[in-house]
Amino acid sequence: MDSTTLYTLLLLFTLISYLLSGLITLLVRQFLSPLSLLRGPPCPSLFMGNLGEMHDQENNNLVAEWEAAYGSTFVYRGFIGGCRLMTTDLVAVAHILGNAYDYPKPDFVRDSLCSMVAGNEGLLTVEGDVHKRQRKILTPAFSSSHIKSLTPIFWDKATELRDIWLHTAPQADEKDTNEPKPSIFPGYERVDVLKWLGRATLDAMGLAGFGYHFNSLTADENELAQAFGVIFSTARKFRVMTILQVWFPFLRRFRRNSAVMAKAQETMRRIGLELIEERSRAVTEEHRQVLLGKGGEIDGDKTILGRDILSVLIRSNIATAATQNMSLNEVLCQISTFIAAGHETTSSALTWCLYALVQHPLVQRKLRAALRDVERDLQLEHAGLEESDPQLYQQTLTDRLSKCEYLDWVIRESLRVHAPVTSTMRVCMRDEDVIPVTSRQHCLDKTGKRLDGIRVKKWDIITIPIQAINKSQALWGEDAWAFKPERWAQPPSTAKAIPGLYSNTLTFLNGNPLDGNRACIGYKFALIEMKIFLYTLLKDIEFRQDPSMVIEKKVNVVTRPFVKSEPELGNQMPLYIRRAPPSDESSLSRSTPSSPSSPPPPHIA
Structure with missing residues (x-):
């Protein structure tokens, strides 16, 4: 031999x-694992467990069916029949999310996120003391006052997108001609709102995040945008190898398209380092000028430099003790984290909000009337302000939108019914723990014995189904699956027990943290961006949907739409647009309730 x-x-x-x-x-x-003693659905596959049927759970009522059959806490099966806990019990959820550093993301989830954000030292992927230190440094960049200073960027990009759509959209009173029209609705134009909102929010995130011009709305070619697109699309792909890589980490180095990924990651690293160097030089010079001129310490939120998040991060980093500040690689990883977390989730949320509004045209009309009322009232109170001081007018309008009740209801309801991230996974890192539950009545083992809590051991995996809790009939009533903004006038008392950061939902997570806050640090950023985009687009554009077109959800990191009859076209949300008629009655926003809604069928959930 x-x-x-x-x-x-x-x-x-x-x-x-x-x-x-x-x-x-x-x-x-x-x-x-003590989880093997709990009840749960049958395992249809030794290799895949229940993962195959769960892959399409957002288009059916799977979790609700399991909950009805096995209670609010049960076990499903993962790879090679591995037990995984799923719970919708709110006390259990609060315990898991509230002890975030004892229940971090599993390694395979973190590895997937690392692939998506091209690094393992960003806020999304770090845990424990490192996460606590990074979050403390980043917090000033996401304060309410600082986010308010970024709103001109949102206005500019929302207006730019509106103008692009209006350029192609017919007038509401446009007369039909004898020329053939591609639209199934005479007088409307088809647009893929997912694609365009993705471009607009990417542009906004580039400028607000690190002062970078992607120019996605006006040009297809951009080196950094293309690199991120390669990384994010590759990281989202689900294959059998993905399952194997969960348990055999060495296989992660044998990824498909590894050469393409490496090139894209190198591009992101090169441009990211250039941005950091540029911002660091400017902050250092600013610091020097402040010290020379005033002899005091730099005030990170009131200096003359640009207010993009990266600049504020660098200022905060300088002001932090050397032993606690971020390394160069940590700062670099935040850039791709900003893009992934601040762009994909917001574009998805806006897309699903528009989808909900085309499904409920009376709600769309009522919201448009409410938004026009905001504009009209402001112009009556401050006549000529828009021309004499556009910046002050814009700031005042932003404040008015923050107080627009019906806009707030629509966004709350959209984020409840269409959460961009539909579930989260955690792993127990305590040697043993007993997770408390709301009631023994709803927690049973295989023998039917009622349990006071859920025993777990180190490495046990837990899934929290965000979307299922957000649409639970036990919490929200029989119409929980329906899109009804008016429910926020008086939310059911049962929903108030949901331990969420925002509006009694788990969309942005929270769990009233006891140790470690893994809630979305940029949720205020996302909310004000959504309000500005919805105001700018809906005030002037009317949206419709082809009623014969079935839209389904595909979850790969975030929830994205696709047309069931056009799977070869990938993720898309085709809607039909025209310039909104000027005759939408403003009184609608004050007196007319939206149309009653019944729960939508599963395929449009």
Whole structure:
């Protein structure tokens, strides 16, 4: 036997031993896990467990059916039949989210996020003391006062998108001609709102995040945008190899398109370093000028430099003790984290909000009337302000939108019914724990015995179904699946128990943190951006949908739409637009209730 053959056999033996070791470790953990004593749905596949049927859960009522059959806390099966806990029990959810550093994201989830944001040292992926330190440094960049200073960027990009759409959209009173029209609605134009909102929010995130011009609305070619697109689209792809990489980490180095990914990551790193160097020089010079001129310390939120998040981060980093500040690589990872978290989720949320409004045209009309009322009232109270001081007018309008009740209701309801992120996964890192539950009545083991709590051990995986809790009939009533903004006039008392950061939903998470806050640090940023975009677009544009077109949801990191009859076109949300008629009665916003809604069928949930 020659040396090459011997080496090959040795390598093969090592590989098989490694795989068997990982498999045995997995099976032993499953055998010892107390989760195996809980009830749950049957396992349809030894290899995939329940993961196959869960992959399409947003287009059916799967979690609700499981909850009805097995209670609010049950076990489903993952890879090789591994037990995973799923709970909609609000006390259990608060315990898990409220002890975030004892229940971090599993390694395979973090690895997937690392691929998406091209690094493992961003706020999305770090845990424990590192996360606490980074969040403290980043907090000034997401304060209400600082976000308010970024709103001109949102106005500019929302207006730019509106003008692009109005350029192609017919007038509301446009007369039909004999020329054939591509639209199924005479007088309307078809646009993919997902694509265009993605471009607009990417532009806004580039400028607000780090002062970078993507110019996605006006040009298709941008080196950084293309690099991020490659990384994010590749990271979202789900394959069998993805499952294997969960339990056998060494396989993660054998990713498909690894050369393409490496090139894209290098592009992001190069441009990111240039941005950091540019901002660092400016902040250092600013710091020097402040010290020379006033002899005091720099005030990170009142200096003359640009107010993009990266600049504020660098200022905050300088003001932090050397032992506690971020490294260069940590700062670099925040850039891709800003893009992923601040662009994909917001564009998805806006897309689903417009979808809800085309499904409920009376709500759309009522919201448009309310938004026009805001504009009209402001112009009556401050005649000529828009021309004499556009900046003050814009600031005042932003404040008025923040107080627009019906706009707030629509956004709350849209984020409840169409959460951009539909579930979150955690892993127990305590040696043992007993997760408290609301009531023994709803927590049973396989024998029917009622449990005072859920016993878990280290490495047990837990899934919190955000969307299922947001649409739970036990919490929101029989019409929980329906889009009804008016429910926010008096939310049901049962929903007030949801331990969410925002509006009694888990869309932005929270759990009333006891140790470690993993809630969305940029939720205020997202909300004001959504309000400005919805105001700018809906005030002047009317949206409709082809009633024969079935829109379904596909969850890959965020919830994205696709047309069931056009799967080859990938993610899209085709809507039909025209310039909104000027005759929408303003009184609608004050007196007319929206149309009653019944729960939508599962395929448009």
